[in-house]
Amino acid sequence: MHPLEPLTPEEIEKVRDVLVREERVRGTTRFVSVALHEPPKAAVLAFEGGAEVEREAFVVLRERRERLTYEAIVSLTRDEVVSWRAVEGVQPMVTLEELAAVDGVVRRDRRWQEALRRRGVTDLSLAVVSGWPLGNRGPEDGPERGRFLLPLTAVRSGSDDDAGAHPVEGLLVRVDLDRMRVVDVEDHGVVDLPPATGSYTPDGIRRPENVPWFPDGPRRDLRPLRIEQPDGWSFTVEGHEVRWQKWRFRIGFTAREGLVLHQVGYEDGGRVRSILYRASLSEMFVPYGDPRPTHRVKGVMDVGEYGIGLSTNRQRLGCDCLGAIRYLDAWVNDAGGRPSRIENAICMHEEDCGVLWKRHDARTGRTEVRRSRRLVVSATATIGNYEYLYAWHLYQDGTIEHRVRLTGVISTGALPAGELPAHGTLVAPGLYGPHHQHFFCVRLDMAVDGVENSVYECDSVPLPPGDENPLGNAWRVEARLLARESEARRQVSPQTARHWRVVNPGRRNRVGQPVAYQLQPGENVPLLCSPDSPFARRAGFATSHLWVTAYDPAERYAAGDYPNQHPGGTGLPAYVAADRPLEGADVVLWYTFGAHHVVRPEDWPVMPAVTAGFQLRPSGFFDGSPALDVPVPEPDGCAAT
Numbered sequence: 001m002h003p004l005e006p007l008t009p010e011e012i013e014k015v016r017d018v019l020v021r022e023e024r025v026r027g028t029t030r031f032v033s034v035a036l037h038e039p040p041k042a043a044v045l046a047f048e049g050g051a052e053v054e055r056e057a058f059v060v061l062r063e064r065r066e067r068l069t070y071e072a073i074v075s076l077t078r079d080e081v082v083s084w085r086a087v088e089g090v091q092p093m094v095t096l097e098e099l100a101a102v103d104g105v106v107r108r109d110r111r112w113q114e115a116l117r118r119r120g121v122t123d124l125s126l127a128v129v130s131g132w133p134l135g136n137r138g139p140e141d142g143p144e145r146g147r148f149l150l151p152l153t154a155v156r157s158g159s160d161d162d163a164g165a166h167p168v169e170g171l172l173v174r175v176d177l178d179r180m181r182v183v184d185v186e187d188h189g190v191v192d193l194p195p196a197t198g199s200y201t202p203d204g205i206r207r208p209e210n211v212p213w214f215p216d217g218p219r220r221d222l223r224p225l226r227i228e229q230p231d232g233w234s235f236t237v238e239g240h241e242v243r244w245q246k247w248r249f250r251i252g253f254t255a256r257e258g259l260v261l262h263q264v265g266y267e268d269g270g271r272v273r274s275i276l277y278r279a280s281l282s283e284m285f286v287p288y289g290d291p292r293p294t295h296r297v298k299g300v301m302d303v304g305e306y307g308i309g310l311s312t313n314r315q316r317l318g319c320d321c322l323g324a325i326r327y328l329d330a331w332v333n334d335a336g337g338r339p340s341r342i343e344n345a346i347c348m349h350e351e352d353c354g355v356l357w358k359r360h361d362a363r364t365g366r367t368e369v370r371r372s373r374r375l376v377v378s379a380t381a382t383i384g385n386y387e388y389l390y391a392w393h394l395y396q397d398g399t400i401e402h403r404v405r406l407t408g409v410i411s412t413g414a415l416p417a418g419e420l421p422a423h424g425t426l427v428a429p430g431l432y433g434p435h436h437q438h439f440f441c442v443r444l445d446m447a448v449d450g451v452e453n454s455v456y457e458c459d460s461v462p463l464p465p466g467d468e469n470p471l472g473n474a475w476r477v478e479a480r481l482l483a484r485e486s487e488a489r490r491q492v493s494p495q496t497a498r499h500w501r502v503v504n505p506g507r508r509n510r511v512g513q514p515v516a517y518q519l520q521p522g523e524n525v526p527l528l529c530s531p532d533s534p535f536a537r538r539a540g541f542a543t544s545h546l547w548v549t550a551y552d553p554a555e556r557y558a559a560g561d562y563p564n565q566h567p568g569g570t571g572l573p574a575y576v577a578a579d580r581p582l583e584g585a586d587v588v589l590w591y592t593f594g595a596h597h598v599v600r601p602e603d604w605p606v607m608p609a610v611t612a613g614f615q616l617r618p619s620g621f622f623d624g625s626p627a628l629d630v631p632v633p634e635p636d637g638c639a640a641t
Contacts, residue, residue, distance in 0.1 A: 002240075002241065002250070003044050004240075005239055006240060007057060007331065009341070011055070011076050015057045016338060019081065028063060028065040030062045030095055032060040032062055033060045033254070033333065034059050034337065036058070036252070037073055039056075055075070055076040055077050056082070058071070058073055059071065060092045062178075067147070067178050068087075069086070069090050071085055071087055072084050088144070090143050090562035091143040091147050092562060092564065093304065093306060097334065097335040098335075102175050106129045106182060111182070112171070115171050115187050116171075118187075120192075126157070128156060130151060130385070131150075131175075132298065133300055134148045134150045134565055135535075136538060136566060138534075141565055143565040147565075148175060148177065148183070149174075150174055150297060151175060153171055154167045154412075155168065157197055160207075161204070162605055164198060164409045166194055167194075169292075169414035170188035170294055171185075172185070172186040173185050173186075188293040188294070195430065198210065198428065202218050205218075211427075211604065227323040227324075228324070229324040233324045233326060233349065234373075242375075242377075244350075244375045244394065245396055246267040246268070247266055247375065248263070249262065249394075250262040252280075253346065255310045257281055258308040259309075259346060260278065260280040261279040261377070264279065273449055275400070275448060275517060276616075279392070279442065279445070281303060282443040283304055283440075283539075283558040284303050284308070284441070285300070285535075285539040285542050286302065286436060287439075287528075288411070288434050288436040289434065290424055298436070299534070301538070304562070310332055312330060313345075313382050315378075315380055320378075320389070321347040321378070323350065324350070330342040330345035348377050349376055351373065351374050353373060356630060357627060371630075372396060372397075373396060374401075377394075378391035379391075385410065389404070389406075390403070390405070390440075396626075396627050397626060398617070398618040399615055399617050399618070400617075401613060401615045402614060404611065405609045406438060406607070406609060406610050406611070407606070408606070409606055410427070410599055410604065411433070417430060425598070433599030437528065438595040439539065440594070441558040442590070442592075443557075444519075444591065446517075446587055446589055449504040449621075454482075454505055454582065454584055455482045455503075457480045457490060458498065458499050458501055458518070459477070459498050460476070460497040461475060462474070484580070484581055485548065485549055485550065485578065485579050485582065488582060490547075492521045499521065501519075501619055502516060509622070511623075514620065515621045517621055520614060520616070520617050522612060522613050523593065523595070524612075534568070537567060537568030538566060540559070541558035545591065546589065546592075548582055549572070549582075550580035550588070552575070558571050558590055594612070597610075
């Protein structure tokens with residue numbers, strides 16, 4: 001077995017058995033996460049088929065009776081616990097079982113019941129309770145004070161109505177997750193529930209009370225679109241190793257990060273050249289820009305507080321993925337430590353992607369065209385009201401792309417009749433969507449032709465008019481070495497077309513330049529929270545778009561190991577405090593990109609998908625275009641005179 005193969009269900013079960021046998025867990029213990037404890041990088045890089053590398057699992061547990069968090073490393077090879085320690089003053093991710101249990105806890109609270117009756121809700125079974133993380137607004141929210149959740153409430157008016165159409169404004173409930181009881185209820189005043197319904201089902205949109213209203217229902221003039229590959233897909237999968245065209249990589253999956261790519265390389269000249277050792281979505285942060293009581297508390301760390309892997313859902317053919325699909329299941333754990341299967345968690349398929357390259361020679365009349373095809377490796381997670389469809393795209397020209405697609409239902413607020421929101425947009429009578437931002441931090445453990453890499457920041461700068469620029473049109477690219485971590489906290493700069501090159505100074509291409517890949521920014525925005533706000537302190541990684549650190553296997557997460565209820569300062573701000581040298585080093589790039597959501601009426605009742613992301617492009621990595629040998633399109637061909 002390859003040392004990076006994800007844990008099997010049998011291995012997850014074995015981890016639980018070992019911990020029970022050694023009396024490390026009891027009836028009040030929750031298993032938060034069970035994942036592969038990845039072997040040292042050197043051991044993985046030296047691995048050859050048939051060799052044995054010790055299999056270990058890394059486990060995070062919450063002991064409710066002790067109100068304490070534990071970490072364990074269990075050797076599956078030796079069938080024993082090799083490390084066990086209490087981690088004081090932290091709160092791990094919220095489990096799915098905790099989220100499910102909170103609903104009943106809140107419903108039994110008389111203060112919550114009375115708050116709904118004051119708003120005219122007599123049938124409490126129509127109420128919907130959704131668990132929001134507490135965050136950290138001050139010392140009273142600190143992780144050492146206990147393990148809490150901050151549920152919000154909405155009300156359905158019928159089976160087709162989305163509860164977001166009727167939010168209960170101003171009502172905040174604090175639940176103790178260790179003791180499973182409500183400890184506080186805040187009611188900031190009654191606002192009437194918005195009257196209109198919000199449905200997106202074929203039947204619901206026909207109803208006149210729906211906003212918007214489509215009395216004729218779904219369109220009838222859309223003809224079928226079918227994508228067929230009669231000979232099957234062009235990639236192979238063996239275990240979790242994938243080969244497609246000249247790409248080679250491995251797929252991983254964790255409860256916290258979800259989809260992970262390992263050991264991404266490209267076959268060139270008869271050998272596989274490394275590009276990335278590991279790539280994953282390290283953290284997400286969603287701060288809301290509305291100061292009203294219900295919304296100013298919203299600042300979610302979706303990876304570190306909920307786990308995008310735990311929130312991954314089953315993908316379906318023709319819906320999430322289209323074409324000839326190869327699925328992979330994922331295995332996580334439940335709160336009791338037993339394996340839990342996510343069917344079709346990962347989707348792989350090929351997509352036509354337009355023209356890859358084309359040249360028409362007007363002198364000879366000859367045209368050469370090649371179609372671009374990309375391999376898509378994707379997963380989908382439902383976290384609260386949002387759906388996140390995140391994918392890695394591999395192209396035939398050596399480009400790697402990461403895209404996140406956002407859809408779902410906006411988080412809503414209620415307003416008195418006739419009032420307009422100052423920090424959001426009215427989407428239906430008495431109903432508005434607060435403006436907010438989404439930030440995604442991707443951790444890129446680079447290995448460009450090996451692990452000895454350097455990073456340069458490249459800006460395109462115009463030359464001043466003069467003898468070297470007589471017509472005023474000249475510009476050049478200025479590259480600056482990011483030599484230390486203190487220098488490698490950077491922002492995007494569209495004004496200078498900024499990008500970053502990861503070079504291997506010890507490897508040269510045919511023209512004598514060091515081989516390189518460049519990180520090409522895509523859509524991006526700055527974090528708009530005040531620098532001294534609790535949000536900016538907790539999500540310090542989002543205050544810069546790029547960070548570069550020296551590789552440390554313990555530095556996996558942009559906001560630190562335990563961001564839940566943490567006041568901040570952990571993660572990247574703490575990592576770079578060491579100010580380690582980066583030249584010719586084993587470097588990690590952390591790139592944060594944002595989606596800026598000024599809510600529109602068109603985002604209601606379900607939001608059309610928007611995307612954000614970036615690319616890694618070869619920049620002197622090859623001696624020329626690696627796409628020259630892509631075959632001529634069939635059936636007629638595109639090489640004609």
